[in-house]
Amino acid sequence: MDTVKKATYIRVSTEGQNTGRQEEIIQGKAYIEKISGRIPFKERKQGSKLLKDVANKEINYVIVEDINRLGRDTFDIVETINTLVKQDCTIEIVRHGLKSKKNGKDDFFFTLMTGIMASLAEMDYMSNREAQRQGIAVAKIKEVYQLHAGKGKMSNEKYLEQHSDIIEMLNDGKSIRNTAKIVKKSKSTVQRVKSFIEKQKECSFKGV
Template sequence: MKIKKAKYIRVSSLEQKSERQIEVEDNIKLYEDKISGLIPFKERPAGKRLMKDIENKKINYVIIHSVDRLGRNVVEMQKQLNWFIENKVQVFAENIRMELLNEDGTMNSIAKMIIDLLGSVATLEIEALKERQMQGIKIAKAKGIYKGRKQGATMSDKDYLKRHKDVVNLLKDGLSLNKISKLTGKAFVTVKAVKLKLEFTQTNNNINN
């Protein structure tokens, strides 16, 4: 089978330079997004074009600078890699100088390890952030300047779901509550509350429609 290569590049903004990721050889089609990594791959302009060309059998080999170019979190990275696997597309990560898929189309064990490691790092960052927030609250309380939420204050379901948009997205992806809690660093009871509010909101929308 003829190898039809493409290189995918993503930088976070129009101001950010992409030269570090651009080393394109002849006969390699370039797809470049200047967009936030929070946007899912399939919703990015160049990402959508690349996926369409893959479906049309124009591309079967994709070069990326690193795995984290594919998604905002471990789940998104894994989902996009699974899509490439399903469409029989090889993926080459330049930062580790290796192809991510085996000859039989399964994921390389080292690639899987890297994705799991990225997930662990993300979890540690979330825990560190929560710890800093708690320390900040303790200091504010000691100085008598921490007010907290006003007694009796409530948050609408819409605002609550917006606040926990990461949980909502993962619920829609079909992940279990335990898995979502682990990936987001949020308490299981919070994840469950989001699930209940989301189901309630969806039910109301269906009734109103």
């Protein structure tokens, strides 16, 4: 029986984000990087290194917290999974309790579910990005957003840029509490950003 050589891939989007929560799942060698999820997996420094180590048979079991760690969109995620599977590498997705192999054999259910989840992840991301884009457009028309009472004004575009880390976490489906913990900002700040995005989305739908 082949020796299991595990590795864990961890990614967060910005330098300001903490990898601590994902580090709780680490087994074996850890590949950790802070890079935008919109960069193809094979073009990431640690992503490409992981693929190379798998190809060289140094790793044969890869663990990730969620499927969206493996690529920027449906095609990229599926391509990454297929590349690993072709190298006889087992993939474990912790959040959903999925493994690409069961009893040493490829699991059809894993292939089916990861394809569906990759598509849903991309659809959710694009939907949130479009809402954000519309919010920025509305913000430009309105010119200014009152950030805090008595603390001056800031353009909506600058406001969204300043809190891009919060927006990405919310787009990933994280709760207000978890987002605040990950980006190290207060829950009230996260709530304000969330409310602002929803307000801009509502305004855009109304054609404001």
